[in-house]
Amino acid sequence: MTREEKSQVIENLTAQLAENTIIYLADISGLDAGDTSKLRRACFKAGVSLNVVKNTLLAKAMESSEKDFGELTGTLKGNTSLMVSDTGNAPAKVIKEFRKKSERPILKGAFIEEAIFVGDDKLTTLSEIKSKEEVIGDIIGLLQSPAKNVISALKSGGSTIAGIVKTLSEKEG
Structure with a gap:
């Protein structure tokens, strides 16, 4: 690889790092061609970009x-694949x-939204991170809940009050 090619690759990688806030580094060495192909298909279906990169x-x-990127640069040993996604837990x-x-x-x-996770032991934690859409859905659900309770109470209270007024008016007459 010539210097020009290397500098072009570095520019492309720098642009990719700048454009994305969800970046995973993984080691896929040891996978045969068939398994690598299956992994690439699984990544594609999940909206994850997978590229093998040179550590340097x-x-x-x-x-x-x-x-x-803090401690992430220390993980650049051996085989490294770059996984990029729009969803924090997809990779x-x-x-x-x-x-x-x-x-x-x-x-x-x-590297997820400026938070750094190092090590394979973080995999379960990362897979349980909620996506932005899931968090927004949870917040909307929480915000709607009190309003629904108030409306429900007013509706049921209104029929109760109407029933009491009707019963009282019938007794007086």
Whole structure:
């Protein structure tokens, strides 16, 4: 690879790191061609971009990025694949599902909305992170609940009051 090609790859990686807030690093070494193809299909279905990268080029891209990747640069040893997604837990779910049939991929680390997770032991935690849409749905549900209770109380209270007034008016007459 020439210097120009390397600098172009670094520029592309830097742009990819700048454009995305959900970045996972995984080790997929040891997967044969068939399993790698299955993993790529699973990633595609989940909306996850999977690219095998050279550690030195990714490290340079991380350094030139405006984001602070902290301890993640220390995980750049051996085989590294870059997984990028719009949903925080999608890559973790793909890895977890794929690991039911295989020992790989192994999670090296993740950068999610400026939070850094290092190590394969964080996989379960990352797979349980709610997506932005799920959190918004939960918040809307919580906000609607008190309003529904008030409306329900007013409706039932209104019929009770109407019943009492009707009964009282009938007794007086």
